[in-house]
Amino acid sequence: MKGTVSEVIIALMKKYNIRYVFGLPAAQISGFMDGVSTDADFKYLTTRHEEAAAHMAHAIAKLTNTPALCFGTVGPGATNLVPGVAAAWMDNVPMVVLTANNQSYAAILDTDLLQACNQVALYSPVTKWNAIITNPELAPTLIERAMRNTISDRPGPVHIDLPCDIGFMQGDYDVDLSAAQPRPTPAPDPGLIESAVEMLLSAKRPCILGGGGVVRSGALNEFRSLLGKTGFAAISTLNGKGLIPPDHPSHIGSAGFLGGHGVVKALQEADVILAVGCKFSSWIPIQKPPAYPRVEGQRIIQVDIDSEILGKNARIDLGILADARLALQAIIDALGDTPVFAGDTAWCDSLIRQRTQYLNEVNDIAETDIIESSGKLSSAAVIKALADIVGPETIVVVDGGQSMQWAHTYIQTYDPACLLYNPGMGHLGSGTPFANAAKFAFPERQVVNIVGDGACGCTIQELETAARHKLNAVHVVINDSHWGMYRPLGEVIFANPDFGTSLSDVDYAAIARGFGCHGERVTKLEELAPAFQRALESGRPAVLDVVADFVAHPMDFIWPEVVLADAALPPPRGSM
Numbered sequence: 001m002k003g004t005v006s007e008v009i010i011a012l013m014k015k016y017n018i019r020y021v022f023g024l025p026a027a028q029i030s031g032f033m034d035g036v037s038t039d040a041d042f043k044y045l046t047t048r049h050e051e052a053a054a055h056m057a058h059a060i061a062k063l064t065n066t067p068a069l070c071f072g073t074v075g076p077g078a079t080n081l082v083p084g085v086a087a088a089w090m091d092n093v094p095m096v097v098l099t100a101n102n103q104s105y106a107a108i109l110d111t112d113l114l115q116a117c118n119q120v121a122l123y124s125p126v127t128k129w130n131a132i133i134t135n136p137e138l139a140p141t142l143i144e145r146a147m148r149n150t151i152s153d154r155p156g157p158v159h160i161d162l163p164c165d166i167g168f169m170q171g172d173y174d175v176d177l178s179a180a181q182p183r184p185t186p187a188p189d190p191g192l193i194e195s196a197v198e199m200l201l202s203a204k205r206p207c208i209l210g211g212g213g214v215v216r217s218g219a220l221n222e223f224r225s226l227l228g229k230t231g232f233a234a235i236s237t238l239n240g241k242g243l244i245p246p247d248h249p250s251h252i253g254s255a256g257f258l259g260g261h262g263v264v265k266a267l268q269e270a271d272v273i274l275a276v277g278c279k280f281s282s283w284i285p286i287q288k289p290p291a292y293p294r295v296e297g298q299r300i301i302q303v304d305i306d307s308e309i310l311g312k313n314a315r316i317d318l319g320i321l322a323d324a325r326l327a328l329q330a331i332i333d334a335l336g337d338t339p340v341f342a343g344d345t346a347w348c349d350s351l352i353r354q355r356t357q358y359l360n361e362v363n364d365i366a367e368t369d370i371i372e373s374s375g376k377l378s379s380a381a382v383i384k385a386l387a388d389i390v391g392p393e394t395i396v397v398v399d400g401g402q403s404m405q406w407a408h409t410y411i412q413t414y415d416p417a418c419l420l421y422n423p424g425m426g427h428l429g430s431g432t433p434f435a436n437a438a439k440f441a442f443p444e445r446q447v448v449n450i451v452g453d454g455a456c457g458c459t460i461q462e463l464e465t466a467a468r469h470k471l472n473a474v475h476v477v478i479n480d481s482h483w484g485m486y487r488p489l490g491e492v493i494f495a496n497p498d499f500g501t502s503l504s505d506v507d508y509a510a511i512a513r514g515f516g517c518h519g520e521r522v523t524k525l526e527e528l529a530p531a532f533q534r535a536l537e538s539g540r541p542a543v544l545d546v547v548a549d550f551v552a553h554p555m556d557f558i559w560p561e562v563v564l565a566d567a568a569l570p571p572p573r574g575s576m
Contacts, residue, residue, distance in 0.1 A: 001175055005139045006031040006167045009098070009160070010039065011175045012140070016147040018067055018096060019043055020060045020441070022053035026073030028100030028164035033071075045440060045469060048461040050077050052433035054084020055459075057095040059420055059437035063395070065216065067094035067150050074100045074164075075115025078122065083427060085157050089126040090424025091239060092212065094155035096146060097123065097130075104134045104163035123159040130159030136169040152183040154306035155216065186305060188322035193330045195318055196274070196301045200331075203272035204343040206232045207252075209284070212239025213277020213305060215416040219325035223276070224248075226328055230340045233266050233351055235259060237278050238408065238423035242416035252351045253358070255408040256283030256423075257558045260358030262351045268295060269347070274331075276303045277324040280313040282562050283423060287314040291561035303327045361554055362409050369525045376549040377525060379403060379478045383450060384410045385528050386476055390448050394418065395438045397473075399431030399451035402484030405553040407450045429458025432475060436462060439471035446536070447473035454483045456508060466541035467516040474535045475543045477508045484550045495573035512543035522546045 001011055009032060013019075021036045021044045036042045047053045050072040057068035072081045078099040088095050102113045110118070123130045129149040133139045146158040200206055208230070214223050223243050227234050227250050236243045236254040244251045252266050253259020264285050267273065278284065285292040286300075299317040303324060304310050310319035320327055366384035369377060383403065387410040390396060398407040398421040413419050420434045435449035456477045466473065478484075483501040490499025509519030518538035520531045522545065535542035560569060 002170065002172050004031055004168050004170055005133065005136050005162070006035055008140050008171060008173055008175075009143055010035045012143050012147055013069065013096075014041060015175055016067075016151070018069055018147070020057065020068035021045070021071070022047055022056045022068065023071035023098075024050050024053065024073065024077060026071065026077055026100040028074055028102070029071060029098065029162055029167055031167050032098065032162075043440065045465070047433065047465050049459065050080035051084045051429070052436075052459055052462045052465070054081050054088065054095070054097070055427070055430045055433035056437040056440070058084060058088040058091070058093050058422065058430075059434040060441055061088070061093045061095055061155075062420060063417060063438060063441055065218070067096055067155075069096040069098060071098040072100070073115070074102055074119070075117045078117060078119045082122065082126065084430075085123065085159075086126040087422045087425040087427045087430060088157045089128075091422055092154050092156055092216070094150040095157045096150055097127065097157055097159040099159065099161050101132065101161050101163045103165045107132060107161075107163055108134060119161045120159070126157065127159045128156035130161070132161035132163070133166050134163065136166055136171045139166065139171065140173040148183070154213075154304070154309065185323040185326065186321055188303070188320050188327045188330050190330070192318065192320045193327070193334050196320065197331060197334045199272050199299055199301060199318065200230070200232075200274060201338065201340065205269055205271045205347050206230070206341075206343060207266050207270035207273050208232050208234045209237070209267070209273055209275040209278050210234070210240040210243040211237040211276065211278030214240055214243055214324045214328070215277070217277065217305070217324040219328050220416070222325050222328035222332065226332055229332060229335060232274075232341065233270070233348055235263050235266060237281070238283055238421060240277070240416065241408070241419055242413040245414050246412040249352075252355055256281075257285055257555055258283070258405055258408045260355060260555065262354035262358060265354055266351050268292065270298060272299050272301070274301045274303070276328060277305075278302075279304070279309050281423065285558070285562065288562045288565065290565060358554070365551065365554070366410070371549040371551070374549045376480070376547055377523070378551050379480060379484070379548040380406050380551040381525060382478060382528065382546050382548050383407055385525055386448070386450065386532075387411050389529055389532050391446060394446045394448055395420065395442065397421070397431050397434045397438065397447065397449040399449065399455040400426045400428040401452040401455050402487075402550060402553070403450055403452040403478040405555070406551070409553070411450075428455035431455060432459045432462045432466070435473035435475060436466050436469075436471045439466075439473045440469065449473055449475040451475060451477055452484055453477055453479040453481060453506065453508065454503060457506070460508070460511060463512055463515040463517050463541060463543070470540070472539055472541050474532065475512075475541070477543060477545045478548050479506070479508060479545050480548050480550050481505045482550060487550050488552070488556075492572045493569055507545060508543050509545040512541070516540070518542035520544055
């Protein structure tokens, strides 16, 4: 094709099936913006902040298993995109990030033009690959490399920095001729599969841990087939939630340690762990000293598509470089008709009992719907009631903070594609753009965003984006007028009323109405279900502002044990 570099980018986006585009207006890449906004092959939307554009691209990749593109202008636009790109980087989510730049000579000479910034250096820590295009003849090759890299091996964001003069320069490039295709999916070594099967068959207390890599490889059926075949205890990570049906007899808990005490017990006591598509993050209590040191005698088999992840965050006994789906199928085939589980059934039964006890514990907490000290609704009771309202096909978005813990506790799903969260960074404020993206991609689906008031305020301007594009998700704000997750630090540990966790009592429903959305304030639990129904019937983006109070979560002890390990927090003030 003959055309500008901007037109080459658009042609290559089509080649790699990238159809969703999010960003804010940028004069320096206006040729690109004009092209995608007038081409019927693209779904194009401008947001109110660049971070939201990156979060929307993140959500699209999770929902459709194909990358999207987000863009921003030079300087402030590029820097505003970074938080959303970092969230995708931590969760291994593919996306293409396009930033405008000043003229190519200015970028090379590092002149101090308006908004100048070394954007390649800026994105280096949070992208899989990135480059500035300073030569139109090299542009097609670099763009092609970016498109290929984002989806190959372990996915991740890639970044293209486009100087304004280069974007409008002409070139000639045969899009169809290029041989730069995604790298082949790695198949497992048969010898390693045989070794893994031998370890599993000899185990007395085996456990399977499924992560986001299983979801990304489309291995849901293979994962569940292995569970059915083996009867091994099974746990999922947050990115793998939904791999294990909530009522499956082998289900010990999902969402990492938020799955309950049984998850911690299983991962500490298992003699063999098969971890597939899991990188042993902070959510997984394996080899997290001092509270969770390496268990003596425990053997770990790790399957991952990226050789750099094998053994990176936990010492392993067997690493298998392979796509999750291919590895799982190979293990199933190798097991054949062999009777599999001949281990400690009493141990498995104890894990199931512990899961039942945990579910009873959290349900008992939600039985109290009013916090006596404040007269406000219990945030746990609100989210449990919401879990009973949403349908099984609902796409549930979970934002960060204390409400996130209760959401992952009560919201159960049979489909990983029905849950959106970013556990790698845990970004506050991702919920509203995630929900907007879900509605943009699937307008016929019901979408619910569970968000605390602090997180809601981070990206509340995106309600205007929702209203403008008629993205009628329901946003349920758990409004306790605090940064809830940090409230115990200020009130209990330091006994400091000026610690900085208090927020104003904001009426988010009124703000929503100001943006042209439906908005209601809820102060009683019996008001929630009818308000939710009215929100759906309004046909508009809706905010239910639920006045609630903080409730401690039973697994809160993990935060000081893992996230704040070795920080030596003082005892609660006044306790000695």
